[in-house]
Amino acid sequence: MASSDPNPPLSPPPLRRRGARMRSAVLAATVRVLTEHGLAGTTVGAVARAAGVHETSVYRGWGTRENLILEALAEQVDTAMPVPDTGHVRDDLVAYFVTLARLLATTQGEALLRLSAERDDTLPDRRLSYWAERLERGAVMVRRGVERGELAPDTDPGLVIEAISGALFTRALISGAPLDEDLAARLVTLVLGGACPPPSGRS
Amino acid sequence: MASSDPNPPLSPPPLRRRGARMRSAVLAATVRVLTEHGLAGTTVGAVARAAGVHETSVYRGWGTRENLILEALAEQVDTAMPVPDTGHVRDDLVAYFVTLARLLATTQGEALLRLSAERDDTLPDRRLSYWAERLERGAVMVRRGVERGELAPDTDPGLVIEAISGALFTRALISGAPLDEDLAARLVTLVLGGACPPPSGRS
CATH class of the missing domain: 1.10.10.60 (Homeodomain-like)
Incomplete structure (x- = not known):
């Protein structure tokens, strides 16, 4: 007024x-x-x-309660997980996903996963856009790696993020397997380097 | 008697x-x-x-109700998901994870994930061993690939399975993103081949 x-x-x-x-x-x-x-x-x-x-x-x-909690956690998680920019895609991804693995072991991290897994009334749509935005935040690191020539030009940035984070989310929420300290780094190494043997002397 | x-x-x-x-x-x-x-x-x-x-x-x-449902689903899922053995690790993994992606879209598949995400009384232990056994089933395909020389000798078979399945589980349970028909194949390609560019002319 x-x-x-x-x-x-x-x-x-x-x-x-x-x-x-x-x-x-x-x-x-x-x-x-x-x-x-x-x-x-x-x-x-x-x-x-x-x-x-x-x-x-x-x-x-x-x-709704769900929208409230999702918004509160979104702000908190984004603050706790700045997107690093070291100039090396591997270092960026390891730093980012080590932080994520630690966060998933906290009450807030677990609540975020649990809340996303709950399905009711107004929540599904918010959840979808919430995770799409988080995926895009992570994809930025991969895209920079492609631009620098560290990664193949046809790399799907979102898929790289999903393969690494999906394994972490699954341990935290579904299988209950421990989030070992070196898990994030091992996942980054696997997804960047692949499991196929080097054709010549690639290390 | x-x-x-x-x-x-x-x-x-x-x-x-x-x-x-x-x-x-x-x-x-x-x-x-x-x-x-x-x-x-x-x-x-x-x-x-x-x-x-x-x-x-x-x-x-x-x-408990949880143990009952977990055992019922375990039998059903294992029957629905035989472990293929085509002689090629890529073909085995694509066939296996295309089936998983389809299963996750069914009532039973979703129930299995949801039940695993619930945490109470007697469930956690059963859940951990249940998923450890499922992971081992999948790892067999990767191990055969290593033995045939298709994959690097230091490949962690369980980690390969977690990177692929984790992305599928996350879409089904957490992010709500669609389980596209070609998602499993794209994940297998990424995790086997990696995102790094070929050093020479590797396709």
Whole structure:
């Protein structure tokens, strides 16, 4: 609503700013509740209490509990997983996927996988675009490797990311096999170098 | 218990035979109920009714609903996914993983993944050994490729299987991306050949 303040605003108007502040507070509270109480304990009510806002504000902003948690985790995971740019595709991928393997062992990482595996109401669409964006973030490293001539020109960047991350996700969520410290590096070596023997003396 | 029948038994004694017959009937009923009613509808009660046995017999034989479903699906999936042996590692892997990709799109395949992702009481241990056995089944194809000299001697057979299957599992359970008809073949090509460019004229 227009205020009677005669000065032109130099910063966003109070309501807008309050909206942005509420958004950050709710997302931060979501991650906090998730870390302390796990996925099952992360209800809209618990998050609203932790953020000091009304439940209705949370529903108005995010619609469902699932959308709220997915958005909170998306922000957190992207911050925790910057895309490296060392100039070498192998180093970039190893650094990135070692971080992912560690993240998958945390409450937030596990919650992200579990939430994505749950299937209900409004979630499927958000989930699909969420993972498409994450795949694209990873593919950037592969694409740079192709441009530098480190990888074959017909490399499918998304497929490289899926082969490496899929094995990590599967251990974390499905098979329960341990996420060994060297697993990410071994996967990167396999997917970049392949299992076929070198035709001549390729190391 | 010893019977008073004077003839030596030519087939397993009645009680044993009845046990084996009950086991098959219950496992078949489990798959049937799962296909018709999905994972949530597959209760011990529903399976017992479909198999015409008492619920207590099911609990006595399998302990939990999760163990029952995992065993039923294990038998079904192994039957649906014979391990090919064409003499060529690439052909074996493509055939095997095309079948897996198709299976993951069925009610049973999805139930198997979902059940493995659920974590409770007695399940984790069974799940770990279940997936370790499945991984070993697949690794046999890779090991034969190494023995024939098609793959490098230091190839990690399990890792090859995890890189290919992990991408398929992730699409089916986590990202929701489609399991395209050619996805399995593209993954096999990537993991066997690698993304690095051929040093000379390797095609």
